[in-house]
Amino acid sequence: MDNELIHDIASELVNAEENKVAIERFTKERYPDLTVEQAYHIQEALIQIKRIDGHKVIAPKMGLTSKAKWEQMNVDTPIYGYIFDSMKVEDVIVHSNYIHPKIEPEIGIVLAEDIKGPGVTREDVLNNIAYVFSAVEIIDSRYKDFDFKLSDVIADNSSAKGYIFSKQKIQSDQLDLAKEKVEIVKNGSVIATGSGKNVLNHPAESIVELANMLGEQGQIVKKDEPIMTGGMTSAVLIEPGDVIEINYTTLPTIKVDVK
Ligand code: OOG
Ligand code: MG
Numbered sequence: 001m002d003n004e005l006i007h008d009i010a011s012e013l014v015n016a017e018e019n020k021v022a023i024e025r026f027t028k029e030r031y032p033d034l035t036v037e038q039a040y041h042i043q044e045a046l047i048q049i050k051r052i053d054g055h056k057v058i059a060p061k062m063g064l065t066s067k068a069k070w071e072q073m074n075v076d077t078p079i080y081g082y083i084f085d086s087m088k089v090e091d092v093i094v095h096s097n098y099i100h101p102k103i104e105p106e107i108g109i110v111l112a113e114d115i116k117g118p119g120v121t122r123e124d125v126l127n128n129i130a131y132v133f134s135a136v137e138i139i140d141s142r143y144k145d146f147d148f149k150l151s152d153v154i155a156d157n158s159s160a161k162g163y164i165f166s167k168q169k170i171q172s173d174q175l176d177l178a179k180e181k182v183e184i185v186k187n188g189s190v191i192a193t194g195s196g197k198n199v200l201n202h203p204a205e206s207i208v209e210l211a212n213m214l215g216e217q218g219q220i221v222k223k224d225e226p227i228m229t230g231g232m233t234s235a236v237l238i239e240p241g242d243v244i245e246i247n248y249t250t251l252p253t254i255k256v257d258v259k
Contacts, residue, residue, distance in 0.1 A: 001038050003045075010045035013156050014053075016142040020099050025143045025152040039154035040217075046157055047082055055084040058226065060214070061137070062206045063158040065230030066198040069104075072234040075150050078200065078209050081158030083228070089138060089162045093258045095240045098140045098161060103238055104231030105182045105246045105254075107196055107203045108135040108165060111223045115207075117215025125204040125211075131169040132177065134251035135228050136244075138162030139235055165226060166252035175250040178202045182232050185245040194232035203229040 070076040140161035206229035242258040
């Protein structure tokens with residue numbers, strides 16, 4: 001796969017996002033043998049296109065880190081992508097800005113010092129947390145019906161499209177990240193529950209995976225970046241008019257309306 005083709009596939013994904021028209025996954029007919037390595041090259045090209053368009057990378061994010069997500073998406077390998085400044089959402093999700101948005105409750109971690117894999121351990125991460133926060137990720141796969149294989153979703157920047165972060169920063173000694181529970185309340189009913197343990201047994205393991213995956217590319221995980229560790233429940237489709245409340249045990253509640 002040459003650089004021109006990689007760039008063209010990345011452009012198709014960016015166009016799908018901009019036009020809000022989902023496309024067929026690449027592995028279905030056009031590139032059935034698309035590898036994970038090629039997919040990360042497409043993701044890099046996509047990030048580059050977004051940068052040239054004026055979007056600023058805020059942080060890497062992890063995805064597919066819980067059994068709930070593996071079962072929902074039929075993919076069982078953690079992946080990473082990147083979030084941009086332009087993806088920030090405050091109190092209202094404007095449904096018409098998306099193709100078919102879903103939300104996921106996540107635990108966010110900010111590191112105190114840069115770390116570089118491979119060889120990073122859970123202890124390394126636990127001893128290096130500046131603070132934690134609650135997060136809601138809005139995912140919006142550029143593929144029809146969220147139908148993708150691992151390589152497709154990697155190329156598509158792990159379906160990233162939006163994020164809401166709690167304003168409050170919580171010190172990590174105020175809670176046990178694995179025991180932290182969450183519930184999604186949609187229009188007054190609890191529709192999903194999960195916990196930090198669902199995320200690779202401990203959300204710090206998600207940062208371990210990230211550091212070790214990026215380390216293989218000679219890249220570091222930087223301090224001060226707000227990193228989402230992956231959905232704690234399966235993702236939930238949202239519709240205009242929905243009133244959403246995400247309640248955690250200790251982390252701040254996040255409320256959002258869908259218009
Ligand atoms: C891929 C994105 C996964 C997560 O938290 O698991 C992700 C998808 O499910 O569309 O962000
Ligand atoms: Mg996510």
